[in-house]
Amino acid sequence: MAIVTLIDEKSATGDVADVYGEIRAVLGLPFVPNMFKAIAHNPAYLRSSWERVKVVMAPGQIDRKTKEMIAIAVSAVNGCDYCVLAHTAGLKSMGTNDAEIVELMAIVDLFSGFNKLLEGLQIPADLGAQGKR
Amino acid sequence: MAIVTLIDEKSATGDVADVYGEIRAVLGLPFVPNMFKAIAHNPAYLRSSWERVKVVMAPGQIDRKTKEMIAIAVSAVNGCDYCVLAHTAGLKSMGTNDAEIVELMAIVDLFSGFNKLLEGLQIPADLGAQGKR
Amino acid sequence: MAIVTLIDEKSATGDVADVYGEIRAVLGLPFVPNMFKAIAHNPAYLRSSWERVKVVMAPGQIDRKTKEMIAIAVSAVNGCDYCVLAHTAGLKSMGTNDAEIVELMAIVDLFSGFNKLLEGLQIPADLGAQGKR
Amino acid sequence: MAIVTLIDEKSATGDVADVYGEIRAVLGLPFVPNMFKAIAHNPAYLRSSWERVKVVMAPGQIDRKTKEMIAIAVSAVNGCDYCVLAHTAGLKSMGTNDAEIVELMAIVDLFSGFNKLLEGLQIPADLGAQGKR
Amino acid sequence: MAIVTLIDEKSATGDVADVYGEIRAVLGLPFVPNMFKAIAHNPAYLRSSWERVKVVMAPGQIDRKTKEMIAIAVSAVNGCDYCVLAHTAGLKSMGTNDAEIVELMAIVDLFSGFNKLLEGLQIPADLGAQGKR
Amino acid sequence: MAIVTLIDEKSATGDVADVYGEIRAVLGLPFVPNMFKAIAHNPAYLRSSWERVKVVMAPGQIDRKTKEMIAIAVSAVNGCDYCVLAHTAGLKSMGTNDAEIVELMAIVDLFSGFNKLLEGLQIPADLGAQGKR
Numbered sequence: 001m002a003i004v005t006l007i008d009e010k011s012a013t014g015d016v017a018d019v020y021g022e023i024r025a026v027l028g029l030p031f032v033p034n035m036f037k038a039i040a041h042n043p044a045y046l047r048s049s050w051e052r053v054k055v056v057m058a059p060g061q062i063d064r065k066t067k068e069m070i071a072i073a074v075s076a077v078n079g080c081d082y083c084v085l086a087h088t089a090g091l092k093s094m095g096t097n098d099a100e101i102v103e104l105m106a107i108v109d110l111f112s113g114f115n116k117l118l119e120g121l122q123i124p125a126d127l128g129a130q131g132k133r
Numbered sequence: 134m135a136i137v138t139l140i141d142e143k144s145a146t147g148d149v150a151d152v153y154g155e156i157r158a159v160l161g162l163p164f165v166p167n168m169f170k171a172i173a174h175n176p177a178y179l180r181s182s183w184e185r186v187k188v189v190m191a192p193g194q195i196d197r198k199t200k201e202m203i204a205i206a207v208s209a210v211n212g213c214d215y216c217v218l219a220h221t222a223g224l225k226s227m228g229t230n231d232a233e234i235v236e237l238m239a240i241v242d243l244f245s246g247f248n249k250l251l252e253g254l255q256i257p258a259d260l261g262a263q264g265k266r
Numbered sequence: 267m268a269i270v271t272l273i274d275e276k277s278a279t280g281d282v283a284d285v286y287g288e289i290r291a292v293l294g295l296p297f298v299p300n301m302f303k304a305i306a307h308n309p310a311y312l313r314s315s316w317e318r319v320k321v322v323m324a325p326g327q328i329d330r331k332t333k334e335m336i337a338i339a340v341s342a343v344n345g346c347d348y349c350v351l352a353h354t355a356g357l358k359s360m361g362t363n364d365a366e367i368v369e370l371m372a373i374v375d376l377f378s379g380f381n382k383l384l385e386g387l388q389i390p391a392d393l394g395a396q397g398k399r
Numbered sequence: 400m401a402i403v404t405l406i407d408e409k410s411a412t413g414d415v416a417d418v419y420g421e422i423r424a425v426l427g428l429p430f431v432p433n434m435f436k437a438i439a440h441n442p443a444y445l446r447s448s449w450e451r452v453k454v455v456m457a458p459g460q461i462d463r464k465t466k467e468m469i470a471i472a473v474s475a476v477n478g479c480d481y482c483v484l485a486h487t488a489g490l491k492s493m494g495t496n497d498a499e500i501v502e503l504m505a506i507v508d509l510f511s512g513f514n515k516l517l518e519g520l521q522i523p524a525d526l527g528a529q530g531k532r
Numbered sequence: 533m534a535i536v537t538l539i540d541e542k543s544a545t546g547d548v549a550d551v552y553g554e555i556r557a558v559l560g561l562p563f564v565p566n567m568f569k570a571i572a573h574n575p576a577y578l579r580s581s582w583e584r585v586k587v588v589m590a591p592g593q594i595d596r597k598t599k600e601m602i603a604i605a606v607s608a609v610n611g612c613d614y615c616v617l618a619h620t621a622g623l624k625s626m627g628t629n630d631a632e633i634v635e636l637m638a639i640v641d642l643f644s645g646f647n648k649l650l651e652g653l654q655i656p657a658d659l660g661a662q663g664k665r
Numbered sequence: 666m667a668i669v670t671l672i673d674e675k676s677a678t679g680d681v682a683d684v685y686g687e688i689r690a691v692l693g694l695p696f697v698p699n700m701f702k703a704i705a706h707n708p709a710y711l712r713s714s715w716e717r718v719k720v721v722m723a724p725g726q727i728d729r730k731t732k733e734m735i736a737i738a739v740s741a742v743n744g745c746d747y748c749v750l751a752h753t754a755g756l757k758s759m760g761t762n763d764a765e766i767v768e769l770m771a772i773v774d775l776f777s778g779f780n781k782l783l784e785g786l787q788i789p790a791d792l793g794a795q796g797k798r
Contacts, residue, residue, distance in 0.1 A: 076785025120741025209386025253342025519608025
C-alpha cells in the first residue's frame, strides 16, 4: 500500500486530467500508472515529470527498445520492483523473450559485482581510459 | 591507490599469464586492465571471472554496443568510476559521441529518480504489469 | 517474517525491559517497535542504539519535524519500507498531508536522479563550491 | 574529469543560452554549474531538467532551507560528492554552521544504519504503522 | 513472482541438467534454488556462474562459515531478501543462533551508517591508513 | 577536503577530549581518526557513536578479525573509501595478506552481482529457506 492516496482518473481535474489523458495516449495504455496517480498531489511536479519522460524516452540516437532495456537495468540495480515490472511488460510487448531478459540481467549481475569489487579494492583507472575536461 | 598490489604482466606465470594473454587478445587491448591485475592474487577466481566476462559480453540477442551501454548505466548507478571510464572508452571506440552518452545518462537520471520515489511512496504495481511464476 | 525471533514485551527482563519502557515513554507509543524487539537479542547493542536515537533525534538546531522528514528521505533512498512507514506515521501525527509527502519525495526523486547522473558523467566540482580541510 | 566535454557559457546558443541565463539568475550564481554544462549536449533534456528543478526546489509547504538539507541528505546516501558540495555551499550561504551540518549528517548515519539492519533482519512493519491504498 | 519463468528440474536437459545435479550435490540441497532455475534460460551463463560460486565459496584462507556471514552482510546492504534468507538458512544449519545473527547485523548497521556519514562529510583518509600502488 | 572543519586533538576539551583519549587507547592508535574529529562538533553524538563502536566491535560470538572483514565488505558495498582503507589497515596489522583480501572481495563481487540479479528478476524465496515471525 502506498503511503499517500492515489488520485484516480475520475477524480482528476484541470491540468492533472490533461496529463492523465496525454499519458494514456502517448504510452498507449488503457490506464494511468499508479506512479503518476500518486504524484498528482503536486500538479506542477506531475506535469514537469511527464514532460521529462517524453524527452528522455523518445527515440533519438538510442532506439526505444534499447532505452527500455537500460531503464530495466537501472531499476534492477536500484532495487525498484515497480519499475522493473512496468518496463518488463513494455519490453515484452515489443517481442522480448525470457532468454533475452536473462541476457540483460546477466550484465546487471556481472557489472554490479565488478563495480563493488573495484570500489572495495580502490583500483586506479587504467592509463588507456581517461576522461576529458 | 589500490589496497592490494597489482600483479603486472611481467610477473605473471602459469594460468595467470594465460588469462592475461587471452584478455589482451579478446578485448583487443595493448594492456591488461588493472582490475584483472588485482584479482590475479587468486588465479582460480581470475580465471572464472574472465570466463564469465566472455559469456556475458559476447553478442547474443543483445548486440555488443548495447551491452556496453547497459554496462555503463549499471556502473553509473553503482557509482563505479573505474567501470564507467573503461566502458565509455570502449563505447567511444565504436563511434559514440558526447550527445549519445548524455542521452544514455538521461535514462540513468530519470529512472534512478523514479526508482527512489517509488520505493519511498511504496506504490503498488499496476494491475496491467504482472510477473509470472 | 524476520530472520530472528522478536523478543516480546512480556518476555523482556532486566536492561531490555528498562529500554523497552523508556522507548514507549519517550516515543509516546503504546508498543515497542519490532526493530527493537529484534535487536534485543544483544542487550548492550539495544541499549547503545537507543541512547543514540535519543541524541540524534532530539530537537537541536534542526527541529523534530524536519528530522523526521530527513529520516524518511534517507530511508526512501536506502529502500527501507519499515522506516518509511514508521516515520511517515510519525510525520502524519504532526499534521502532514499527502501533498507535503509528495513534495518531500519530489526532492528524493530529483536528487537521486542527478546524483547518479553526476557519478556517471564524473563531473568535477564547480570552483565556487569548495570544501575545507 | 568528466566523460563528456562541458559546453561553456561562451559557446552556448539558442535555448541552451536561454537556460544558462535563467540558471544564473534564479540560483543567484555568477556561473552555470558544470552539471548543466554537461547535459547541454541534449538541449531538450537540459530544458526539462531545469524546469523540474524550479518546480521541485521552489518553497511550498516545505521551505527552501529544509529542501536544501533534504537534498544534501539524499546526496550523501547516494554518495554524490558534487551534489553534497554544491548544496552545502548553498546551505552555508543561508547561515548554517558546522555543528548543524553534523547534526544533519547524524540523521543520515543513524537511519542508513537502521535501514540496512532492517532490510537484513527483514523485520515486518509494526501494526501501528500502516500505509493506505 | 519472477519476471521470467523458472525452468524446473524435470524440464532440464543437457548441460542445464548437469549443472542442476551438481548444485544439489555440492550444496547438499534436496532442490535447485530458484535463482539457478531462472538463469537457466542462458545455459552458458548458468554454467559460468555456478563455476564461479564453487571457486569463491570454497574454503581457502577464509573458512566457509565466515564466508556465509560475509555473504549475508553483503546481501543485507544490497537489500536482497532472497540471498539473506537463503544464506541465513545455510548459517543456521551450521549452528548459528539468533544472537549471533544480530551481532552480525549490528556490524552492518554500524558501518552502513558510518559509510554514508563519511561520504556525506567527505572526510579525507587518515595519514596512517594508506593504500599502495 | 571535508565539508566541516576537523576539531584537532589540541583544541579538544571536556567530554570531547575524554572520548579522544579513550579512542586512542582502545584502538591502539597514535592519532584520533578524522571521522571522530569531524563529528566532535556534536559532543553527545560523538560520545554515543563511540560507545556503540565499542559494543559492536568487541569480540563476542564473532571474533575481532572476522568483524573487521565484515566491516570492510559492508564498506566496499556502500562505496566508502575511508572505511575500507581504515579497516584494511587494521586487518593487515593482524597479518592478512593480499590474497586473503582478494578472497574477501570475491565474495563482495559474487553476491553484489547475484543480489542485483535477484532483485531484477524478482525471484521468490525457495520454500526451504523461510524466516520466522
